């Protein structure tokens with residue numbers, strides 16, 4: 001799978017194209033902002049890799065702990081985190097639960113403060129009024145701004161899709177390469193003389209154990225992942241998200 005930096009680069013390099021296409025088709029700067037903003041948010045910190053310790057997870061800073069139950073209950077790259085549409089719906093619903101919990105906490109604290117200030121006799125009734133009013137406003141927002149809601153949903157889904165698609169492409173490519181290597185290796189064995197055809201049997205004879213005097217055994221080759229150039233110059237080497 002691509003590393004977190006590669007995912008970030010894909011999001012940032014494809015953003016101008018998405019913004020240009022959105023503006024060309026809608027002629028609306030506010031809709032372009034909705035699509036681009038939610039695409040960026042989805043690609044950088046609201047994407048499928050919230051199901052693992054990743055860049056997306058770390059970018060939530062002090063609030064990152066809210067994603068712990070999500071991380072622990074979903075297998076990495078499961079359908080519910082990386083699946084098209086389902087992944088975004090689950091994340092939006094999950095985040096909404098936290099928004100409701102935080103809002104309820106704020107409402108209760110606010111109502112108690114109002115009672116302590118002597119402005120109401122029953123903080124519980126006041127909290128109930130605020131709560132039902134907030135819920136009504138939250139429920140009406142998509143109905144009052146349907147186009148913007150669709151634009152935001154589209155941006156969130158496209159950001160997640162670009163991630164899942166690049167995960168899938170890289171995995172498919174690596175599987176195909178591994179299959180090719182496995183196919184090629186038996187035919188090489190037939191061509192090579194017996195002492196070279198099975199290196200595991202002859203390694204000890206050809207390379208005596210490294211005791212500090214002789215040369216060290218050859219290092220295995222590390223396959224490097226093809227990457228887009230990092231967006232905005234050099235970054236520090238970071239752990240890849242698998």
Ligand SMILES: [Zn+2]
Nearest residue numbers: 048049163167
């Ligand atoms: Zn992923």
